[in-house]
Structures are given as structure tokens and as C-alpha cells.
Amino acid sequence: MKRSTKVSPEVKAVGDRLRGAIDNHSLSVEQVGQKIGLSSSQLYDRMKYGNLKLQEAVVLSQLLDIDLAWLAMGYEEIPNLEGIVTKFIELYQTKPETVESLLTTIDWLWFEERYRGNK
Missing domain, CATH: 1.10.1220 (Arc Repressor Mutant)
Incomplete structure (x- = not known):
């Protein structure tokens, strides 16, 4: 059975923020996955589809030193x-x-x- 790849823009944005947080961190995707108990392919899947479990999001926010609310909802940039x-x-x-x-x-x-x- 093939999994649906339809993802809402809001959910995909979670994955995009996760990808950016990992890219801005000193740990590789493999190291992050290892520290939170996911394989690299599972973590890449989370980044692609934004399908994080709450516990994963909490651990990732602590590990990557990012705000959990930002990971979940993002923030708009405020000019000036x-x-x-x-x-x-x-x-x-x-x-x-x-x-x-x-x-x-x-x-x-x-x-x-x-x-x-x-x-």
C-alpha cells in the first residue's frame, strides 16, 4: 500500500523549520537522529513531511536549542x-x-x- 504524499503547507512548514534548525546546528542529521532514537531515513522523512510526534518535537527543541512553539507554528519576521x-x-x-x-x-x-x- 502506497502512502499518500499530500501534505498541508502548515505541516510541511514544520519539516522545513526542522531542516533549517538542523542545518544551523553543529550536529549532522545522522547525529541528531541517533540522539533522539530515529534512523537518518526516519529523520529525513520528518523533515520532508513535517510529521513529528509531540515527544520527538520536544526532544528536538531541547537538543537543537529551539523554541517548541516556533517549531510548531513559526514566527513572522518583524521588520525593524x-x-x-x-x-x-x-x-x-x-x-x-x-x-x-x-x-x-x-x-x-x-x-x-x-x-x-x-x-
Whole structure:
């Protein structure tokens, strides 16, 4: 019986992020597979299809020092993030309550968009 190779873009993206994390790490695919108990072909399969088991994802995130949420969902790049962070740090020196209020608002907006906006 031939396995279906149809993979949703979201699931394939998990495999792509895994491939990138391994490529950016000092361990080879073979070494990573060995450390988490998968053969090289099994790990290549995970990278190709994004079909990670939760326990594998947890161990991989610890081994590769990557965020589990990033592996699962990814993050969008934020343009000019470094400049924004610098401005927040400068503002925090004189008005910490303003920065805390802004960060709370950003957290709330992110939550609304992520969890309530997708219903």
C-alpha cells in the first residue's frame, strides 16, 4: 500500500523549520537522529513531511536549542525589530509604566488575533 504524499503547507512548514534548525546546528542529521532514537531515513522523512510526534518535537527543541512553539507554528519576521527594542529600552529608563502598559496591550492584541480571530 502506497502512502499518500499530500501534505498541508502548515505541516510541511514544520519539516522545513526542522531542516533549517538542523542545518544551523553543529550536529549532522545522522547525529541528531541517533540522539533522539530515529534512523537518518526516519529523520529525513520528518523533515520532508513535517510529521513529528509531540515527544520527538520536544526532544528536538531541547537538543537543537529551539523554541517548541516556533517549531510548531513559526514566527513572522518583524521588520525593524532591533530599533523597536532599542526604543523600548530607552523609554523604560524614564517611563517603565508606559512600556509595561504597551507590552500588555501588545500581548492582548496578539492573543486576540491568534486565538479569537481564527474562529
